[in-house]
Amino acid sequence: MYSFRYHKAGSTQEAQELHASSGEATYLAGGMTLIPTLKQRLANVDDVIDLAGIESLKGVMTSGTSIKVGGMARHNEVAADSTIEALVYLASGIGDPQVRNRGTLGGSIANNDPAADYPAAVLGLNGTVHTSDRTIPADEFFTGLFETALNDGEVVTAVEFPMPSRAAYVKFPNPASRYAVVGVMVSETNGNVRVAVTGAETCVFRVTAMEDALSADFSSGSISGISIDSSNFNSDIHASAEYRAHLVGVMAQRAVSQIS
Amino acid sequence: MVDVTFSVNGKEHALSVNDNALLSETLRENLNLTGTHIGCDTSQCGSCTVHLDGKAVKACTVLTAQAAGSEVTTIEGIGEPGSLHPMQEAFNEHHALQCGFCTPGMIMAAIGLVNASESLDGDAVRKGLDGNFCRCTGYHNIVKAVLSAQRNM
Amino acid sequence: MATETGIGASVRRTEDARFITGTGRYTDDINVPNQTYCVFVRSTHARATIKSIDTSGALSTPGVVAAFVGADLAKDEIGDLPCGWLVKSKDGSDMVAPPHPPIATERVNYVGEPYALVIGETVKAAKDGAEAIVAEFDMQNPVLDVASATQSEQIHESVPSNRSYDWELGDKAATDAAFENAAHVTSLDIVNNRLIPNAIEPRAALGSYDAASETYTLHTTSQNPHLERLVLAAFVNIAPEAKLHVISPDVGGGFGSKIFVYAEETAVIWASAKVGRPVKWTADRVESFLSDAHGRDHVTHAELALSEEGDFLGLRVKTTANMGAYLSTFASSVPTYLYGTLMAGQYKTPAIYVEVQAVFTNTAPVDAYRGAGRPEATYVVERLVETAARELNTDVADLRRRNFIRPEDFPYETPVALTYDTGNYAASLDKALDYADYAGFAARKAQSEAEGKKRGLGFSCYIEACGLAPSQVALSLGAGVGLFESAEVRVDVTGSVTVMTGAHSHGQGHETTFAQLVSDKLGIPFENVSVVHGDTRRSDYGLGTYGSRSIAVGGSAISTATDKIIAKATKIAAHMLETNEDKVSFDDGIFTIPDSNESLSFGEVAFSAYVPGNFPLDELEPGLSEKAFYDPANFTYPAGTHICEVEIDSETGTTSIVSFVAVDDFGNVINPMIVEGQVHGGLAQGIGQALLEHGIYDADGQLVSGSYMDYTMPRADDLPDFVVDTTSTPCTHNPLGVKGCGEAGAIGATAAVMNAITDALGIKELPMPATSETVWRAIQGG
DSSP states (O other): OOOOOEOOOOHHHHHHHHHHTOOSEESSSSSTTTHHHHHHHSSOOOOEOTTTTTTGGEEEOSSSEEEEEEOHHHHHHHTOSSSSSHHHHHHSSOOHHHHHHHHHHHHHHHHHHHOOOOOHHHHHHTTTEEEEOEEEEEEHHHTTTTTESOOOOOOOOEEEEOOSSSSEOOOOOOOOTTTTTEEEEEEEEETTTEEEESSSSSSSOHHHHHHHEEEEHHHHHHTTTTTOOOOOOOOSSOHHHHHHHHHHHHHHHHHHHHHO | OEEEEEETTTTEEEEEEOOOOHHHHHIIIOOOOSSSOOOOSSSOTTTTTEETTTEEGGGGGGGGGGGOOEEEEEEGGBTTTBBBOOHHHHHTTTTOOOOOOOOSHHHHHHHHHHHOOOOOHHHHHHHHTTTTOOSSSTHHHHHHHHHHHHHOO | OTTTTTTTTTOOOHHHHTEEEEEEOGGGGGTTTOOOEEEEEEHHHHHHEEEEEEEEHHHTTTEEEEEEEEHHHHHHHOOOOOOOOOOTTTSSSSSSOOOSSOOSSSEEEEETEEEEEEEEESSSHHHHHHTEEEEEEEEEOOOOOSSSGGGGSSSTTTTTGEEEEEEEEEOHHHHHHHHTTTTEEEEEEEEEBBBOOOSOOOEEEEEEEEETEEEEEEEOSSHHHHHHHHHHHSSSOOOOOOGEEEEEOOOEEEEETTTOOOOOHHHHHHHHHHHHHOOOEEEOOOHHHHOOBBBBBEEEEEEEOOTTOOEEEEEEEEEEEEEESSSSSGGGTTTTTTGGGGGGTTBBEEEEEEEEEEEEEEOOOBBOTTTTHHHHHHHHHHHHHHHHHTTTTTHHHHHHHHHBBGGGGGGGETTTTEEEEEOOOOHHHHHHHHTGGGGGGHHHHHHHHHHHHEEEEEEEEEOBBSSSOOOOHHHHTTBBBBEEEEEEEEEOOOOOEEESSSSSOOOSOOOHHHHHHHHHHHTTGGGGEEEEBBTTTTTSSOOOOOOOIIIIIIIHHHHHHHHHHHHHHHHHHHHHTTGGGGGGGTTTTTEEESSSSSSEHHHHHHHHHOOTTTTTTOOOOSSOOOEEEESSSSOOOOOOEEEEEEEEEETTTTTTEEEEOOOOOBOOOOOOHHHHHHHHHHHHHHHHHTTTTOHHHHHHHOBBBBBBBHHHHHHGGGGGGEEEEEEHHHHHSTOOOOOOOHHHHHHHHHHHHHHHHHHTTSSOOOOOOOHHHHHHHTTTTT
């Protein structure tokens, strides 16, 4: 690891001030991606600003119509909350138990790893991302490979998920890393169907053809014939683009079957 | 350097460490607790698993500074010959270790798993040990040991 | 002494006490005053000429103590890393071994090959220094494909066609004739996938030099510290053996990868004298991936000739084995004497001919990995046999049984240079069939199909030659060292016993098994026996642990030394009892004169040995300590049947192992619990090869599966509960009747899994690992 200065912020404002005054700074949430990256000298920063001391970012709050997950809520806290079963299932399948004891929602979506699970939850459940400065709708948050709509220094404070009438997440894990080769979140909220796919492309995306088909007929059969364009899909030693495209169909159908 | 005060195996320590010191490094190098092992660089093998405020974490992926004010428990803090933790006892009884290198992390992960669960069957144990690699045992006896220890914890 | 701690008892391991409490002592746990830290600078190019290396940036980096390049070692006449087994080609010529400087001097030949080292006050300083080294390379196209390596650009100046040797075994004419007369020929094209060993403890070394005594001390993660010392002394020219002290403390798994003498410990021990301070290196996992010797990596065409009735008539095998960029310590022996010699399997195939060419590529060196050659041989034989049965519409168990070497056939001389001493292959097969509920498989398959899944069953009836090795045989075949084992049994004044062994435990539980053996033979409490290993200054000599040799060779040495103790103690007892030694019998720790009430305990005799008040010194020496060197008369031949049942998700291609049965014949067993554990671990590695693990280089020679993010290590939820049992035909030629068990699981399992998957899919061939996509593509018909 290269040298850096460690800071523990007591408030979002303090975190942002520290960030603004640094040449090259990074926020530290759970650290499950950041610390291995620093260890392998793949990143070199002046300042690491730990968000773990900021009370307002912690915890999971539920109301009748939504669930608000703090930016620093650990995966296992989300997995222990039974409000949205699909979210519980998704959170309980991230990484491994030790990772889930540390990793956070805010850290995950701010990093926007193309194979991470949480982006599928935020996009597939139509969450709203609350930040230190504003709210960002899911459809605008994930902008590309490791890219988000967050500005430099902006902190994810929470994500608010509306209660779906039904939702399911099905994942085909990478056998080595256990990230998603393909993960599909299917939901219906206030009559609106969403199908969000992670792992397959450089960034999480919605499959509108499936959403349309499910809106008309919410059954796995209605999407079984939909062909997925894999021309922009990831291809690696674990799965070719073609296989990923096939898995998107299978995972989506399995998700739909669970809730129809 | 950052000043870190924390409790390790019930004992308070006040240390000055590099900002980038990992908890695993501090345990091994500053406190000579070499039971916490380093087996990879990507936070996967789990050999470095310790408990941070009662929860299993990978000490190679926690900055020492992040552990300030916390209670850390390592393999050296859970039992010793004559008064072993039930999980240590079960690992010995069921031959759940061979070379011993993954063992401290495996035991700490297994204790964390049992503590976090109502009751576990074999499949749940296997799933729950996702964060720990063992190259020697094929896991068969580890699963047996965890199921057995669960009854005595 | 049939007791709770004697031979045959599942005694809980004594070494566990330190491992479960975190007080084990591995190399990286050891620190010495004034130590420095070494970081290696490794090639990122697969094949390149080194134009220049500028270390000045490193030397001016704060905290850097020194920086060295290959030329610095060469100046001190540090020798190349040798390959210790000379294989001869068909035409009688010696294999070609290219120069292998520990630190590259003129060229780099694989990604990860070290070309400089930096020594710092801290690891961080050394890493900073390493980043400040500037090297210029002239890159060339790497040679990566095994099958076409001999037609590719030449990697080493001294190695035409990139071929180390072109070896053969067996009778070509007889085998060709057998094929001409065959009613049926089954043939397969097989790729045995490259594996990366991945002991969880990364390799490490801590070297120190004491100028006053001119002695080097090396702590390192070695499976064979005496061999390490021998190579560093005799070939690398560090120092005479007497001035070189090698210690392998607790070692966190080896699986073959820690047998070899590597660049890193060589450089570290040399540098410790150079900088006048201890030097420590511990591998990152990424270094382990890049620089530990890899395993397997064969391309094979194999054919089995059968008669109308299903008798095996001949076997013809042509293999190209990847050596990687250099010949590692024992690399040449793996695809030859540990592979070709196993092609008879458990069968009476009368004519066998094996050709193996070993080729160089721009990849990490390949050497022995758990099983070493024998898994590859078993894979060839057992895939062929299973395929033949399917092609002939014969029951796979029946076809095997028909061709088994029968109990009355032993000793059985195979057409490929081995003589099996004993076995009962049908006994293991029958037991395994019972456990696997073979009769119920059809119903289970129907049930899976009703659920839209595929189910398959696969067998593997493997044999291995282990207990390495009879020195005369090994030396006649090109080995550079004898392969006996030594032991010293030292009885203390108070009757407790210290056992020094040249075998090395890195998970095998020797401290327990060997103590059981000695306490049983001497009739003394198990707790009173301590086992010492892993230190060249504490045990005489030894070849270490690999090739499932510890109990068969090391244990036999201990047994022989213990017999000498009993003989000497009997003499002392006779003196004490004032009788002749032939009048004294020894049983269960008591010396008696039969039909008298005179007796002495072992402890009383031991005490007398060291308090020799009235010994007739011209006839009886004081003391009670004996040594033995045991050289086996033959290999041992563990064998067994593994049966795997899989279920496949037809939509995703994902394979689940629903049951795995292993019935093995290890002869006599000292500690069944430990033996079972060895089998479990071997099975996991064998299954890992079939389903998960793959060392993959891309077209530029970069190791794509170079971290745990991409190299699929078997986790707990990838594996089933195993059903493990044994049969026993004791080895006929060692004093314990033992055979060895460390590799069996890895040798047998892979073929069983792949036979099960191909059965489920109804196809003949499928490359390993059978990843979900590979299986899915097979289901799609290509």
